[in-house]
Amino acid sequence: MLLKAAIAEESMARFVSQPPLRRLRDMPKVVVIGGGLAGIAAALAIADEAESNEVILLEARSRLGGRVSSVKDPKSGIELDNCQHSCFRVYERFFQLIARAGGHANIKLQSRTNLPFMQVGSGKTAVLKDGRLAPPNHMSASLLNFPFLSLKDKIAMRKVVKELATMSEQEMADIDNLDFRSWLIERGQTERSINRFWGFFVLAALNTNIDEASASLSAFLFKRGLFNDPHAFDVGAFTSHLSDSIHPDLHEVLQEAGVDIRLSTTAKALLWKEGCTGVEISGEDLDCDAVVVALPHHLAARLLMKDGAPEEVLTVAELAARLEYRSLVGIHALHPKPVLPDDFTFSICVDEEVIQMLFNKNSELDAENLPIEDGQWISVPVSAADKYLEWKDEEFLAEYTRVVKGTFPETWNEPQTFKVIKTRKATFAATAGCAEFRVAQNVLAEHRIHLAGSWTDTGWPSTMEGAVRSGLLAAAGLMNIEWNPETDWKRWPRPPQRLDDEWKTW
Ligand SMILES: Cc1cc2nc3c(=O)[nH]c(=O)nc-3n(C[C@H](O)[C@H](O)[C@H](O)COP(=O)(O)OP(=O)(O)OC[C@H]3O[C@@H](n4cnc5c(N)ncnc54)[C@H](O)[C@@H]3O)c2cc1C
Missing domain, CATH: 3.90.660.10 (Polyamine Oxidase; Chain A, domain 2)
Known part of the structure; x- marks a missing residue:
């Protein structure tokens, strides 16, 4: 119960990191487990901040990038992405990480939001785009001409758009136990708008069907993505296959920053003695003063769930294990x-x-x-x-x-x-009630463990942006830096603005 209360408190305060119990100068050696975007962001942020620290990054695979990866097709020899990975201008911390590695050329971004739709059979096409009106109405003109919704659908949507655009953090958090379809039906939304508009965006951004999607994360998506800032939903794509877009530049910048990167190295267990004192890898125990566990949630749960681990650690492992995929x-x-x-x-x-x-x-x-x-x-x-x-x-x-x-x-x-x-x-799975299982990054700080990964409590769905934010939140907690994730990570270049010629246009 005590830990539940602590987790709730941390979650409430997630926009301002909590001071950890130990200071960075007491922690000369940090091991980060997992070389996905979360682990990369954490390792780089710590190494950038504290040059005298020893930072070791363990990655089980032979390349960095985690789920942002491609595989070579043995027949054609072509590197195929595990799936299309889209980014959006609102991914500000993700872009800061890419810019810190000098990877501007790896991404193309739309210069204005432009979301094309097509329908097989009818041959109809349409585009939702930002126009002259102020948010949340910046897409209204194109929505008015949108042929896949009737006037009745559109009139019903107006009130909901306004409600979503003005929702507070607390109001969003309060509806996490509801599914978004029910929430929309309560507000008079038509089946057609649920299937063709609301449902599509929820499916693509949350990777979850609208019938089961958390109303809280869905509301967040529409507020932050579509109805708040007219620039937010400019779509971005990678200019090379995913592994090439992530691994080389980030590997180089981590090395330059002094991070000891150990590829093809799997963390087997955490070592415990009045807190976590190290990590077991094959044939070696790595002693350290703090660990960042930056793994997908089922693997984080497995690593934390160990006889002898403190009760709070086991509770976090149980919560993580209950989150679905x-x-x-x-x-x-x-x-x-x-x-x-x-x-x-x-x-x-x-x-x-x-x-x-x-x-x-x-x-x-x-x-x-x-x-x-x-x-x-x-x-x-x-x-x-x-x-x-x-x-x-x-x-x-x-x-x-x-x-x-x-x-x-x-x-x-x-x-x-x-x-x-x-x-x-x-x-x-961004399903109704999932917030209960997403824990804050620094809730285990007193045990010398920090958590990162897109599953941790960032307020974002499982995205590249969520992963980078989680890594920075873990690093900020570990280093006792007060940081609001809505603001830039100060040591890294700023995210792209429209008309920035450093970034390519799609
Ligand atoms: C197919 C697919 C499509 C997606 N599309 C999008 C999209 O379009 N837009 C978007 O924003 N997001 C998308 N996502 C989500 C996004 O990729 C993830 O949310 C994000 O990359 C997760 O980063 P992470 O660092 O939290 O975890 P991961 O990327 O999973 O990183 C964890 C790392 O830990 C390593 N590891 C595991 N066990 C160990 C161990 N014991 N020791 C050492 N290392 C270990 C793994 O090899 C991995 O590299 C997609 C995901 C997938 C899978």
């Missing part, structure tokens, strides 16, 4: 000749359950990173894909063909390569 499927189709028009970047596919979106990789990748000469690479992310995990590739191909050939019959040609990548444990 949702899956994602990434489809890659390489066509010998272009199918999509040249100016097609991506599109949302209205009413499609499997082929929810199409991305034209030719428009994202830098020319030298495009592994096909004349053809076109189309990628499809399938969100909340748990029910498709048993599908065969042929079933995905049939759906893909129906949608793409059905929409572009004149340019259709069969893909020469068609690959499906399934990630069962892709993101934590």
Whole structure:
């Protein structure tokens, strides 16, 4: 109970980190476990701040980046992303990390928000974009012309848009136990707007179906993403495959900052003696003064759950173990000749359950990173894909063909390569009530443990931004720095603004 109270208090205060019990100068050696974005951000922030400290980063795989990764297709030799990874201008701490590593060229960002929609069969297309009105009405003009909703749907939406745009932190937190569909129905939203508007954004951003999605995280998505800042939802894409976009630059900057990076090194157990005193790796015990556990939640739970660990640590492990996962499927189709028009970047596919979106990789990748000469690479992310995990590739191909050939019959040609990548444990399930299992990063500080990872309590869904924020919050707690995550991490370059010519335009 005591820990529950402490966790609640920490969660309330998550926007201002709490002073830890020990100061950085007492902790010359820090081990960060996990080289995903959360662990990278934590290790780099600590090394940047305290040059005399020894920071060791342990990563089980041979490359940094964690879930932001690609795998080599043995047949074609092409590096395929585990799934399309999109970023948005509102990912400010993520962009700061990329900029700290000098990786500006690795990302292209829309210069204005532009969200295209298409419908198979009817041939109808539409774009939601920001116009002249102030938020939350900056998309109103394009929404008024949006052909996939009726006037009745749109009139009902107006009140809810206003309510979401003005919701306080506390009001959002209070509805975490509700699912977002019920919340919308209580407010008179039509089935059509739930399926074609609200539901699509929840599915794509939270990787969770609207029927079960936390109303709190859904409200956060609409407030922060769509109805608050007109720049927030400018969409970004990587200019190379994911591993190339993340690993080389971040590996180099971590090394320059003095971090001892140990790739292909798995943390097997934590060592305990009046708090955590080290980490066991194969054949060696690494003594240290503090540990940052930056792992996905099921692995964090496994590492923390050990006989002899303090009760609070075991309680956190139990909470983490109760958080569920949702899956994602990434489809890659390489066509010998272009199918999509040249100016097609991506599109949302209205009413499609499997082929929810199409991305034209030719428009994202830098020319030298495009592994096909004349053809076109189309990628499809399938969100909340748990029910498709048993599908065969042929079933995905049939759906893909129906949608793409059905929409572009004149340019259709069969893909020469068609690959499906399934990630069962892709993101934590952003379901109603999930906030209870997400703990604050510094709640175990007195045991010399700090937690990072997109599953920890950042207020964000499982995203690249959430991962970087969690790492910075853990680092801030460990170093006794007061930091509000809504503000820049001071030692790193500022995030991109519209018209910044340092960043590429998509
Ligand atoms: C298919 C897919 C698509 C996604 N799409 C998007 C998207 O479009 N936009 C977006 O913002 N987010 C997206 N996400 C979510 C985003 O990738 C994650 O939220 C984020 O990368 C998680 O970072 P992390 O550092 O918390 O965890 P991870 O990336 O999982 O990092 C943990 C690291 O720990 C390592 N590790 C595990 N066990 C050990 C051990 N014992 N010792 C040492 N190291 C260990 C792992 O190898 C891994 O590198 C997607 C995720 C997936 C899987």
